[in-house]
Amino acid sequence: MLKFYLNASPNPTKVALFLEESGLPYEPVAIDTRKGDQFKAEYLKVNPNGKVPAIDDNGAIVFDSNAILLYLAEKTGKFLPSNRAELLSWLMFVATGLGPFSGQAVHFKHFAPNDQNHDYAHNRYQYETHRHYKVLDGHLANRRYMVGDSYSIVDMALWGWGRMLPFKLGDEANAKYPHVKRLIDEISARPAAARAIAVKDKFTFKAEMDDEARSIMFGHLKTRAA
Secondary structure: OEEEEEOOOHHHHHHHHHHHHHOOOEEEEEOOOOOOHHHOHHHHOOOOOOOOOEEEEOOEEEEOHHHHHHHHHHHHOOOOOOOHHHHHHHHHHHHHHHHHHHHHHHHHHHHOOOOOOHHHHHHHHHHHHHHHHHHHHHHHOOOOOOOOOOOOHHHHHHHHHHOOHHHHHOOOHHHHOHHHHHHHHHHHOOHHHHHHHHHHHHOOOOOOOOHHHHHHHOOHHHHHHO
């Protein structure tokens, strides 16, 4: 059976959405990143990058959430738009732009030390994340889905981070990007989305971002302190 390594963050949640939508049987495996599970030797054999998510599909190992979505879509033939050029363009837009910049926007908004470099970094990632959502909102202004006329893995990829818009960009973000919000709301109303969000509830993850969790997740802080 396919093993799905996850925590409660946006990238594993979008993979959970595909698994729930497709009906593929899978075994969820918790990786508690605030306790350092991602750096244990057994997990690094699955994902040498020490991030989540990853899957082990009977020996076929795939890591990076967007690579997993593409792999599973091609494996099952589901949620795969026919326009491959557009599919790859927008999937990579999420993989290389929206996802990384969203992650940094969250970090500098909620978790980074407020030192002399904080304002510059915070403003940089807020600006770029807004820019990505402006592109997405314009794209969705005259179409229901990201690629073609049907729901696909590109919409799932967007949903993973898009459902956290206010957490990243503030309470006014949903109103600022109404076409993105419309698609996120449509996906969130699907029964599979509720099941995907609930997968994490099978486990107890560490909730506190204490000094131990910071030292594990933000290793550069130890380097700076030294």
